[in-house]
Amino acid sequence: MKISAVIPAYNSAKFVNAAVASIQAQTKPVAEIIIVDDGSTDETEAVVRALPGNIVYYKQANQGPSAARNKGIELATGDWIAFLDADDQWTADKIALQKAILEKYPELVLVAGDMAEIDNNDHIITESVLAKHGMLEGFQDLAGQAIPNALARLVTKNFIPTGTVLAKRDILIAAGGFNADIRFGEDLELWAKIATYHPIGCLPQRLMLRRQHGKNATSANESMLLDLTKVMDSIRTFSEQQLKHQGLDPNQLVADAFWNLGYWYFATYKSNLARNAFVSSLKQQLTWRSFAYLIASSLPRLLVLRIRKFKQRIS
Structure with a gap:
């Protein structure tokens, strides 16, 4: 099992170092980190090129995060893909927990998990987003097993944060990747396509720290x-x-x-x-x-x- 971590980055010089560090601090390491710079105009490139480790850096004209993730999937040499946005961080045991559940339930083609929300100073705002939305107990009961009626549950409430996902590369490609023509909900569309035909799981453990700030606010508009x-x-x-x-x-x-x-x-x-x-x-x-x-x-x-x-x- 070879895992490629894909990070889309746009003007992410302030936070991308911490994102990469959280991947490199995994108790079960990934094979490579692919950073797709989506037309940054700040110091993102300089920051990334100064980072140690097996990092693939690719810069493209600004096309949005979906196109950047799709390019990362294309460049990846791993048979499994994990995603992380440049301003977020993984918890140290994220990959270890997902590998363990895939060994137990090898039929799963995608495993996501819970996340916390943090501010710009890395202080936790929300301990559990699943709990915030009243879903944590249900996923605790499942304990990583394939989710019954996952498609219906997804379209009722998208419980999959992209930065927690570990998914089979060939399944992502077969589903068409992220829809670059949609800016909001493109992740839900992709997860729904996968859940329509394949078993997926969601761990109740916290796998990611998602940064909350104005640039990624998703209030209704x-x-x-x-x-x-x-x-x-x-x-x-x-x-x-x-x-x-x-x-x-x-x-x-x-x-x-x-x-x-x-x-x-x-x-x-x-x-x-x-x-x-x-x-x-x-x-x-x-x-x-x-x-x-x-x-x-x-x-x-x-x-x-x-x-x-x-x-x-x-x-």
Whole structure:
């Protein structure tokens, strides 16, 4: 088993040293570290070239993290790929824990895990993201076994942080790699493709420290919500029958994505865009919720403000 670690980097001079150090500190070492510099304009190249160890450095024009990860997969000589963003860090036993679970459950083609969140000073903000989202106990019960109905669980809540993933290289390639046309949710799309046809696992142990700062904030915004409509439509296309088999309505997934987009527009008083999104939601699935918000987004803004104030008072 030969593992290649892939790091996409963009203007990462401040943190990439710590990311690489966390890989080199593994109790079970990886064979190589591939750093794909995605068009950095800071000192990233100089910092990386000064680092010791088996590091492959490749620089390309800026194309986004998905294209950088795909290039890393292409350059890798390992049969297994592990990912880490340049501003994050692995815990020291990350690879050891994953190797152990793969020895126990060799049918798995992808193993992820829990993570903590840290600030720019490496202070822990969140001890367990799985616990934060109420999922830790379920993965503790599974103890690394193949996840039942993993596809349905993924599209309900993406529980796989990219920086914790260890996956078979040929499976990543067969699934098409990361979709470079999508900026938000491209990881979910890839994991869903893999989970549609293969067993995957998720360890309850903390495998990564993810840095929280403005550059990687993923609070709801228009671009993210637009991309998620594309992601859910894509997942429906290649996993429709599997989703149905696992108890989910594929059309409802897409309808909900459009409703979330419509509600964001509605909440930010972009009425025309809200109406278009709610109409798109209704085309996927007829629901009273979408119909009600379609009507509400057609009302005068002043009336909407009064309705909101009334709802706040009675609640």
